Amino acid sequence: MQNLTALSLKTEQGKLQVLDQTLLPHRQQWLNCATVAEMVGMIKKLQLRGAPAIGIGACLLLAVRAEQGVSREQLRQDAEILRAARPTAVNLMNNIDSMLKALSEPDYANAAVACAEALFFEDVALCQQMAGHGAALVQPDEQLLTHCNTGGLATAGVGTALGVINLAHQQGKNIRLWVDETRPLLQGGRLTAWECQQLGIPYQLICDNMAAMLMARGQVDRIFVGADRIAANGDFANKVGTYSLAVLAQYHQVPFYVVAPHTTVDLNCPDGSVIPIEQRDGNEVRGVSGGFGQSIWAPEDAPVFNPAFDVTPASLVTGWVLDTGVYSKADIASGVLKQFA
Incomplete structure (x- = not known):
């Protein structure tokens, strides 16, 4: 396998390494x-996270x-175990399906390597295409807002x-970015803020519950x-808190866009009600x-509801920015x- 490098993944001399995202922003391990x-x-620990990166x-x-x-049969078993690791992220399922096809080839080892490399380079290209379509929507001097982490780490x-x-x-559009902290795991505060600093993007970090006030002020x-x-x-599933933003955006008449590769589309899900939502450990709430240590502020036996994702209905979306273009509600x-079938 050739050496591949991304912000959170790399292969060197036939070995795979993962950047531990739980230690960011203070440690890069x-x-x-x-x-x-x-x-x-x-x-499961979110040391590796982001639907495309997981897949x-x-x-x-x-x-x-x-x-x-490793034998073909063992790799097939491995693939099914990996498929179940994160139930909401459909990129994982789609990519595993591609690998299973490769494992059916007579020279399954070389086919698997070629398939994985192709998926890696495909995602690089899809990201560039999405960026181009989405950036065309942004006007000079705009104030933007985002939730969770959707950069190179993902x-x-x-x-x-x-x-x-x-x-x-x-x-050079002179943008400013509001970064939601993204409770309960703070991917915005820990990861997006770190990426923005690396990229030189002007940003300010906010608590999730401050977004409404900013919208009301026209900011x-x-x-x-x-x-x-x-x-x-x-309809789409994204990090919990996204639905709240979409409701607020509609009330305040703020354009609201979802950005994802076409590989995130799941035509087997007719609507958002059938998207599986992962429930996570109550200790996260x-x-x-993180890399800074641990702090518990609630009673140790406090009952917790902790869905990792919520579903935003299509009626609240201004546009879907995919690698193939920008689509309206009418589209x-x-x-x-x-x-994308």
């Missing part, structure tokens, strides 16, 4: 990933193991929503978020933990997403 159990653990990371591991001589390329924002910044011109799965009718209603 690369972890070796050689087994399926290690990959599943990294995904690509899982496939790179399968390719590394194929190159090491993909093999420049990112989805943050890729759009970064390109608008590179184009948000446009919102860009990512997606982990888009249903056939345009009772307190906070979605006409069934434009069926082209």
Whole structure:
């Protein structure tokens, strides 16, 4: 396998390494990933996160193991274990399906390596295409807002929503960005803020519950978020808190865009009600933990409801920014997403 490098993934001399995102922004530590159990653990702990990055990371591991001589049957079993690691992120399922096809080839090891490399480079290209389409929507001097982390840490390329924002910044549009902290795991505060500093994007970090006030004051011109799965009718699942932003955006008449590659579209989901929503450990809400340590502020046995994602209905979306273009509500209603069958 050739050496590949992304912000959160890299392969060197036939070995896979993952940047531990739970230690950011204060520590950058690369972890070796050689087994399926290690990959599943990294995904569940969110050491590796972001729908595209999860799918690509899982496939790179399968390719590394194929190159090491692991049997076809074992790799198929590995693939099914990896598929179940993050139920909401459809990119993982789609990428695993591609790898399973490769594993059916007579020379399955070389086919698996070629497939994983192709998926990596495909995502890089898709990110560039999304960035171009989305940045064209941004006007000079606009104040933008985003939620969670959708940059290079979440993909093999420049990112989805943050890729759009970064390109608008590179184009000299004099933008400013409001970054939601993104409770309960603070991906905005820990990760997006870190990426913005690396990229030189002017930003301010806000608590999630401050977005409404900013919109009411006219200090948000446009919102860009990512997606982990888009249903056939345009409903989409994204990090919990996205739905709230969409409701606020409609009330305040702020354009609201979802940015994702076409590989995030799941035509097997007719609408958002059938998208599986991952429930996570209650300790994530009772307190906070990361490279800075751990703090618990709630009673240790406090009952917790902790969905990792929520579903935003298509009726609240201004436009869907995919690698193939920008689509309106009318486009979605006409069934434009069926082209990705």
